[in-house]
Amino acid sequence: MVLLLLSSVLILSVLSGWGKIMESIFGFFFHGISGMILTGILGLSLIWTVLAFFVPINIYVEIPFITLGIFYFFKKKLYLEFYRFSKKDSILTACISLAILYSSSFYPYILDHFGYYVPTIKWLTEYGLVKGISNLDLTLGQMSVWHIFQAGFSGFSDPFLRINAILLIVYTLYIFERKSWVQLCFIPVLLLFSQSPSPDLPVITLSLIILNEIITGNKNIGLLFTFAVFIFSIKPTMIWLPLLIFLCSVLIFKPNYKNLIPGVIILILFFIKNLWTFGYPLFPIAIGDLGFGWRPNSEVLKISSQYAVQKTYDMQYTYEEIQNFSAYEAVKKWLTLEGIKSKINILFILSLALFSVFTCIKKKKIISLICISLLIKSMLVLSFSAQYRFFIDVFFVIFFVLFSHFSKKKSLSFFTVLSVLIIGILSFPELIRDYIPSFKPGNFMTGLKKEQLYKPSAYQYNKFETAQVGNLKFNISTDYPFNFDTPLPAISSGYIVDDIEAEIFPQQIDAKNIKKGFIWKNLTPLQKREAEKVMNNIKNTDK
Numbered sequence: 001m002v003l004l005l006l007s008s009v010l011i012l013s014v015l016s017g018w019g020k021i022m023e024s025i026f027g028f029f030f031h032g033i034s035g036m037i038l039t040g041i042l043g044l045s046l047i048w049t050v051l052a053f054f055v056p057i058n059i060y061v062e063i064p065f066i067t068l069g070i071f072y073f074f075k076k077k078l079y080l081e082f083y084r085f086s087k088k089d090s091i092l093t094a095c096i097s098l099a100i101l102y103s104s105s106f107y108p109y110i111l112d113h114f115g116y117y118v119p120t121i122k123w124l125t126e127y128g129l130v131k132g133i134s135n136l137d138l139t140l141g142q143m144s145v146w147h148i149f150q151a152g153f154s155g156f157s158d159p160f161l162r163i164n165a166i167l168l169i170v171y172t173l174y175i176f177e178r179k180s181w182v183q184l185c186f187i188p189v190l191l192l193f194s195q196s197p198s199p200d201l202p203v204i205t206l207s208l209i210i211l212n213e214i215i216t217g218n219k220n221i222g223l224l225f226t227f228a229v230f231i232f233s234i235k236p237t238m239i240w241l242p243l244l245i246f247l248c249s250v251l252i253f254k255p256n257y258k259n260l261i262p263g264v265i266i267l268i269l270f271f272i273k274n275l276w277t278f279g280y281p282l283f284p285i286a287i288g289d290l291g292f293g294w295r296p297n298s299e300v301l302k303i304s305s306q307y308a309v310q311k312t313y314d315m316q317y318t319y320e321e322i323q324n325f326s327a328y329e330a331v332k333k334w335l336t337l338e339g340i341k342s343k344i345n346i347l348f349i350l351s352l353a354l355f356s357v358f359t360c361i362k363k364k365k366i367i368s369l370i371c372i373s374l375l376i377k378s379m380l381v382l383s384f385s386a387q388y389r390f391f392i393d394v395f396f397v398i399f400f401v402l403f404s405h406f407s408k409k410k411s412l413s414f415f416t417v418l419s420v421l422i423i424g425i426l427s428f429p430e431l432i433r434d435y436i437p438s439f440k441p442g443n444f445m446t447g448l449k450k451e452q453l454y455k456p457s458a459y460q461y462n463k464f465e466t467a468q469v470g471n472l473k474f475n476i477s478t479d480y481p482f483n484f485d486t487p488l489p490a491i492s493s494g495y496i497v498d499d500i501e502a503e504i505f506p507q508q509i510d511a512k513n514i515k516k517g518f519i520w521k522n523l524t525p526l527q528k529r530e531a532e533k534v535m536n537n538i539k540n541t542d543k
């Protein structure tokens with residue numbers, strides 16, 4: 001926790017400095033330290049995304065950017081911006097920040113941390129964006145912009161990968177600067193995402209900031225749309241936000257399509273990144289085939305698609321059973337899943353219905369556009385893979401609109417009570433395991449360790465085996481399905497099984513240079529024997 005505090009002070013200073021630099025390019029999002037920092041996040045993320053095509057985002061990239069950010073922080077005397085808060089608000093902000101740092105110091109427990117976030121950041125810091133990386137491990141084809149941003153600070157500024165905690169502190173600064181008190185109610189829930197560089201936290205916080213700016217009359221459509229597309233590039237399920245800004249620009253504000261150009265440029269960069277790593281413009285959907293030789297095998301994509309359908313039903317039915325559901329059965333079984341998932345699904349439908357009724361009663365154009373955008377996003381998610389993690393942001397948006405009138409006192413009371421509950425769960429996870437056993441992430445929470453008060457908790461495993469199929473020599477974690485600290489190149493055991501079942505296997509484009517990328521090839525008889533030997537080892541290990 002102490003080291004996190006030092007890391008936060010450093011990174012907030014750097015982001016302030018870069019925000020000042022970027023404001024000369026993008027203009028002012030809004031006046032204040034939080035607006036400056038957010039502009040810095042936007043600028044650094046985009047710069048590092050471009051650089052990642054050519055070089056690893058490692059300490060040699062980090063040092064000059066840190067130096068320049070700190071230089072501008074002191075040259076422009078940006079530290080004076082922090083003195084603009086009242087004494088009372090400064091104390092409250094400090095207390096909330098300490099709660100954030102404490103919560104983020106726990107061991108990561110979200111499984112994607114080990115199977116997706118950390119492996120992605122390892123590839124970015126060691127190689128940058130690698131062509132056709134999805135052929136090695138399909139999950140890596142996402143390469144979220146947020147993980148590129150995290151990679152840029154992972155050398156020495158934030159080796160603990162707690163950038164989400166720093167963003168939560170920025171979010172707190174924003175709430176007090178803009179006096180959007182209802183948003184204090186969201187921080188306790190978001191504490192659950194602060195131990196990992198989960199893209200869910202930035203897209204939720206940033207979308208709520210954008211939403212508040214729209215509602216309170218910020219007319220800088222160009223920068224609002226730019227941020228909205230940036231949020232979409234972090235997680236494409238946030239499609240509703242750029243759609244909302246576009247509708248507002250056309251139907252509420254005077255249309256000026258030149259304002260949309262920066263956002264369109266970011267969108268193009270997002271598509272190019274996906275084409276480079278995945279072979280298609282939008283991960284993980286195989287649409288917009290431009291014929292690139294490094295796109296994934298169709299059979300592997302089919303297996304992934306079937307798995308996504310099963311995840312919709314929390315893996316409680318086989319793919320064949322789901323395919324045989326009638327439309328009525330599909331909806332009924334989704335709403336009656338065993339465990340907490342069904343309660344979340346029901347609440348989702350009820351929330352959308354309630355918000356639609358609220359919209360009809362209010363008859364305000366901005367609320368109507370928010371509702372339309374959310375309904376479009378919800379229909380897309382429900383038709384693709386109706387997992388709650390794809391629509392969790394909808395709950396925050398609806399709560400924000402319905403209860404935007406919350407006073408500071410009421411919001412602080414709500415924050416305090418809920419924070420005590422969430423921090424209690426993180427510290428003593430037996431509570432949630434006993435009372436909500438179907439909440440699976442609770443099984444991976446470890447509780448309070450005294451060491452974390454100094455240094456945030458992090459796992460080390462580092463047990464792996466090395467194998468070779470064709471020209472690809474790779475590592476695979478033993479007795480564990482994920483490769484969060486396995487030396488690169490590493491492949492998850494699940495994808496090895498999928499590849500062998502499809503009778504293909506990833507190969508390096510250049511056997512002497514991993515950076516040149518990966519393609520898939522059909523297995524030769526010799527390679528098939530090599531691959532089957534690897535698969536047999538995996539199955540024996542599983543036993």
